[in-house]
Amino acid sequence: MIDYFMKRPDELFSGADVVKILNHKEHGLSLGMLNSVQKANVERLIKATEKVTRMPFVMFCDGSRKREHVMVRHICMWFMVVKLQVSLTTVGRMYGMDHSSVIHARENVSSWLLMRTMEHENELIDKIWEEYNNEQQ
Numbered sequence: 001m002i003d004y005f006m007k008r009p010d011e012l013f014s015g016a017d018v019v020k021i022l023n024h025k026e027h028g029l030s031l032g033m034l035n036s037v038q039k040a041n042v043e044r045l046i047k048a049t050e051k052v053t054r055m056p057f058v059m060f061c062d063g064s065r066k067r068e069h070v071m072v073r074h075i076c077m078w079f080m081v082v083k084l085q086v087s088l089t090t091v092g093r094m095y096g097m098d099h100s101s102v103i104h105a106r107e108n109v110s111s112w113l114l115m116r117t118m119e120h121e122n123e124l125i126d127k128i129w130e131e132y133n134n135e136q137q
Contacts, residue, residue, distance in 0.1 A: 033090050041084045042094075048131035049076050052124065061095055075125055077102050078109035083129070 034042060046057050053060070053072050060072040077095065080086040081102060088099040088106075095101075112118040113125065 033093060034086065038084065038086055042080060042086065044135045045076065045079050045084065045128075045132055048135050049079075049128050052127045052131050063096065071121060071124075074105035074108050075121070075128060077105040078125075079128065079132070081106050082110075 049055075049060075049072065050057055055068070055072060060069045060076065062069070064070070073095070077091055080091045080094075081088060088102045091102045092099040109121075109125070112121045116122060
């Protein structure tokens with residue numbers, strides 16, 4: 001078992017670590033409900049998010065109410081629903097939440113994009129999407 005909190009903040013998780021974390025019972029997360037393409041895309045999105053935010057996946061998926069964690073979690077959920085076409089229910093189950101929490105996250109991020117006054121959030125969204133696309137190549 002990996003001790004996730006013993007890693008240095010600048011040390012990112014590998015793809016194998018992401019799968020171990022997502023399948024870890026304590027977090028209630030599982031990639032088993034995704035098809036192989038969605039699974040690969042979600043893993044790539046998580047790696048891109050970790051790289052841009054310098055925050056390990058367990059920090060933003062743990063249900064913490066810290067603003068930074070919530071913001072990153074909502075952005076990640078938004079990408080999964082809007083860009084990767086993963087169902088609300090599936091994303092909710094991955095995070096141990098109800099689908100309505102995913103709807104709330106989607107609406108929050110959509111409003112940030114429309115308002116364009118949330119510069120930090122918009123910049124973060126752009127960087128994560130750019131990194132996600134770079135991971136593909």
